Amino acid sequence: MNFIILSEEDAIGDGRYRLTDHRAEHIRSILKLGYEDHVLVGLVDGPHGKAFIQKIDDDEVILECEQLWLEGHPIPEVTLICALPRPQILKRVLYVSAMMGVRALHLVRANRVEKSFFESRMLEPENYRPHLLEGLAQGKLTRLPQIEVHDRFRVFFEDTWPKLEQAGSSNIVKVLANPETTSTLHDLCTRPYDRIAIAVGPEGGWVPFEVELIEKAGFRSCSLGRWTLRVEFAVTAVLSQLELVRVDGRGE
Amino acid sequence: MNFIILSEEDAIGDGRYRLTDHRAEHIRSILKLGYEDHVLVGLVDGPHGKAFIQKIDDDEVILECEQLWLEGHPIPEVTLICALPRPQILKRVLYVSAMMGVRALHLVRANRVEKSFFESRMLEPENYRPHLLEGLAQGKLTRLPQIEVHDRFRVFFEDTWPKLEQAGSSNIVKVLANPETTSTLHDLCTRPYDRIAIAVGPEGGWVPFEVELIEKAGFRSCSLGRWTLRVEFAVTAVLSQLELVRVDGRGE
Numbered sequence: 001m002n003f004i005i006l007s008e009e010d011a012i013g014d015g016r017y018r019l020t021d022h023r024a025e026h027i028r029s030i031l032k033l034g035y036e037d038h039v040l041v042g043l044v045d046g047p048h049g050k051a052f053i054q055k056i057d058d059d060e061v062i063l064e065c066e067q068l069w070l071e072g073h074p075i076p077e078v079t080l081i082c083a084l085p086r087p088q089i090l091k092r093v094l095y096v097s098a099m100m101g102v103r104a105l106h107l108v109r110a111n112r113v114e115k116s117f118f119e120s121r122m123l124e125p126e127n128y129r130p131h132l133l134e135g136l137a138q139g140k141l142t143r144l145p146q147i148e149v150h151d152r153f154r155v156f157f158e159d160t161w162p163k164l165e166q167a168g169s170s171n172i173v174k175v176l177a178n179p180e181t182t183s184t185l186h187d188l189c190t191r192p193y194d195r196i197a198i199a200v201g202p203e204g205g206w207v208p209f210e211v212e213l214i215e216k217a218g219f220r221s222c223s224l225g226r227w228t229l230r231v232e233f234a235v236t237a238v239l240s241q242l243e244l245v246r247v248d249g250r251g252e
Numbered sequence: 253m254n255f256i257i258l259s260e261e262d263a264i265g266d267g268r269y270r271l272t273d274h275r276a277e278h279i280r281s282i283l284k285l286g287y288e289d290h291v292l293v294g295l296v297d298g299p300h301g302k303a304f305i306q307k308i309d310d311d312e313v314i315l316e317c318e319q320l321w322l323e324g325h326p327i328p329e330v331t332l333i334c335a336l337p338r339p340q341i342l343k344r345v346l347y348v349s350a351m352m353g354v355r356a357l358h359l360v361r362a363n364r365v366e367k368s369f370f371e372s373r374m375l376e377p378e379n380y381r382p383h384l385l386e387g388l389a390q391g392k393l394t395r396l397p398q399i400e401v402h403d404r405f406r407v408f409f410e411d412t413w414p415k416l417e418q419a420g421s422s423n424i425v426k427v428l429a430n431p432e433t434t435s436t437l438h439d440l441c442t443r444p445y446d447r448i449a450i451a452v453g454p455e456g457g458w459v460p461f462e463v464e465l466i467e468k469a470g471f472r473s474c475s476l477g478r479w480t481l482r483v484e485f486a487v488t489a490v491l492s493q494l495e496l497v498r499v500d501g502r503g504e
Contacts, residue, residue: 001455074478100479140480184496203253225495226326227352228392229488236485237492243477244436244493 002031003040004051004063005137015065016054017041023137024061027053039063042142044133047071073143074101076173076194076246078239079164081156083110083202084149085231087122091131092232097145098135100239104146104164109153110210112202118151153210157217161197165218169195175242176214177201177234178221185238188220189245196242200234254283255292256303256315257389267317268306269293275389276313279305291315294394296385299323325395326353328425328446328498330491331416333408335362335454336401337483339374343383344484349397350387352491356398356416361405364456370403405462409469413449417470421447427494428466429453429486430473437490440472441497448494452486 004027010017019027027033035056041049041063047070051063078100082093084107097105109118121127125147132144150156165172172195173188199214206214215221224237256279262269271279279285287308293301293315299322303315330352334345336359349357361370373379377399384396402408417424424447425440451466458466467473476489 096485099481099485138480138482186496225492228390229351230390233348233351233485233488236481236488240477240489240492241496244438244496 001026001138003042003137003140005044005133005142006041006063007044007133012062017051017063017065019061019063020059027061028056028058038066040140041065042136042140043068044136044142045144046142048140048142071142073103076196076242077168078102079104079106079195079197080145080235081106081108081161081197081199082231082235083108083200083206084113084117085202086114086117087120089231090117090120090122090128093235094128094131094145094147095135095138096232096235098132098141099139100135100236101139101141101143102145102235103143104148106148106150106156106160108150108156110202111153111207112204118149123149154213157213161217165197171195172197173242174217174219175199175238176211176219176221177224177238178211179205179223179228181221181223183220183222185222185241185245188222189242198235198238200231200238203231253278253390255294255389255392257294257296257385257394258315259296259385264314269303269315269317271313271315272311279313280308280310290318292392293317294388294392295320296388296394297396298394300392300394323394325355328448328494329420330354331356331358331447331449332397332487333358333360333413333449333451334483334487335360335452335458336365336369337454338366338369339372341483342369342372342374342380345487346380346383346397346399347387347390348484348487350384350393351391352387352488353391353393353395354397354487355395356400358400358402358408358412360402360408362454362462363405363459364454370401375401406465409465413469417449423447424449425494426469426471427451427490428463428471428473429476429490430463431457431475431480433473433475435472435474437474437493437497440474441494450487450490452483452490455483 004023006017012018036052038050038052041051047068049065049068051065054064055062080102171193173193174197176199199219229237256275258269264270288304290302290304293303299320301317301320303317306316307314332354423445425445426449428451451471481489
C-alpha cells in the first residue's frame with residue numbers, strides 16, 4: 001500500500017516528516033523503498049501529496065513533501081449510526097468508517113448493548129485514533145470521521161438526530177439495516193440524494209421499540225441480503241450496495 | 253448471537269454435545285441462558301437444529317438436540333479466488349468466506365504476494381478451522397468453505413480454474429475486482445446466473461500480466477466503487493453488490 005498517513009506530530013518543519021513506527025517499517029520492508037524514492041502521502045484532515053524519501057535507515061524515515069493537492073470529499077456524505085459494539089469490534093468499525101470515507105460515526109446505546117461497553121478505553125480518542133488512521137491509510141483518504149458517543153438511545157433519535165438532520169442537505173436517504181424485512185435499497189432510493197444516514201444495530205439486533213423509534217425518525221428498513229453480517233461487514237455491505245444504486249442513476 | 257456451531261468432537265452421544273470453550277462462556281455470559289433454555293445450533297457441514305441446555309455450570313454446558321433440519325445452500329454458488337493475503341488478514345478472509353456462505357476459497361500466488369505467506373502456519377487446517385467456525389457461527393450457516401492453496405498463479409488460471417469451471421453450471425458470472433475500470437456489476441451481470449466466481453488481488457493489486465491472464469480466463473473487470481478496500485472488505489462489497497443485482501432481477 002503506497003499511501004502513508006502523516007500527522008502534525010510527525011512534522012519536523014520545512015515540509016518534512018519523521019517516521020519511526022510501523023509506517024517506517026512498511027516503507028522499508030513492504031514497499032522496499034530507498035533514498036529519493038517517492039511515496040504518496042496524506043495529511044490527516046488535510047491534502048493528499050507526494051513525498052520523497054530524504055533519509056532512510058533502520059531507525060527512521062524522513063519524508064519531504066514535494067506536491068500537495070486537495071481531493072474532493074465523497075458524495076454522498078455518509079453518517080453512520082451504530083449501536084456501540086464490543087471493544088474488539090469497535091476497532092474494526094472505526095477502521096471501516098475511516099477506510100470508506102464516513103463523515104460521522106455516532107455510537108449509540110441500545111437495549112442489547114452491554115452497559116460496560118460505554119466504559120471501554122477504546123472510546124478514548126488516543127486509543128481509537130490509531131484505528132482511524134489505519135483505515136485512512138488503507139482507503140487512501142485523509143479526512144477523519146467525527147466520532148460521537150451517545151449513551152441514551154431515545155435522546156439520540158428523538159432529539160440529537162433531528163437537529164443533525166436539519167443542519168445538512170435535505171436530499172437524504174435514511175436506511176435502517178434490518179434483516180426482518182424484504183425491502184432492498186432499490187425500494188428505498190427512489191429519488192436523488194447527496195446524504196446517507198445508516199443505522200446498524202447491535203449483535204442480536206435492535207429490539208422492537210427501537211425499530212419503531214428509528215422508523216419514526218424517518219429511517220426505512222432495508223435488508224442487505226440473505227446473510228447475518230457482523231457490524232463492520234454490515235457497514236461495508238450497505239455502503240457498497242448504496243454505491244451500486246447511486247451509479248445506476250437512482251441516487252443522482 | 254443465538255447460534256452455536258457444533259462439531260463431531262463435541263458429541264458425547266444421544267444427540268448431546270459438551271462445550272467447555274468460548275461457546276460455553278457465550279451461552280453463560282452473553283446469552284445468559286440457563287437449564288432447559290433453548291439455543292439454535294448448526295452441525296458443521298450438517299443440519300441446523302434446536303437444542304436445549306441439559307446441564308450448565310462454570311465448567312461445561314451440555315446441549316441436547318431436539319430438532320434438526322436441513323437448510324438450503326445459497327444460490328448463487330460462490331467461488332472466491334484470492335491472492336494469498338498476509339496471515340493476519342487471511343484469518344479475516346476465512347471468517348468472511350464462512351460468514352457469507354462462500355462454497356470454495358482458492359488462495360493463489362501473485363507477483364505482489366510475499367513468498368513467505370505460503371509458509372504461514374495459518375494455512376494449516378487445524379489453525380484456520382477456528383476462524384471458519386467463527387464465521388459460520390456469525391453467519392448462522394453450517395457448511396464450511398472448501399479451502400485450497402495454489403502456489404503457482406499461471407497454473408491456477410490456465411489449468412486448474414478451467415477444470416473447476418467445467419465441473420459446474422455454465423450459468424456463471426466471473427468477476428475480477430479491479431479499481432482501474434469504470435465498469436460496475438450492472439455491466440457484467442446481463443443474464444441469469446447461478447454461479448459466481450470472484451478474483452480479488454493482493455494488497456497493491458494484480459500486476460498487468462496477471463490481469464490479462466485472468467481476463468483471458470473469462471473474468472471481467474469490475475470496480476466495486478470509489479474506495480480502496482482491504483481484501484476481506486472487498487469480498488463483502490462484491491458479494492453484497494451481487495446480491496443487489498440478483499434481487500433486482502438481472503441475476504435470475
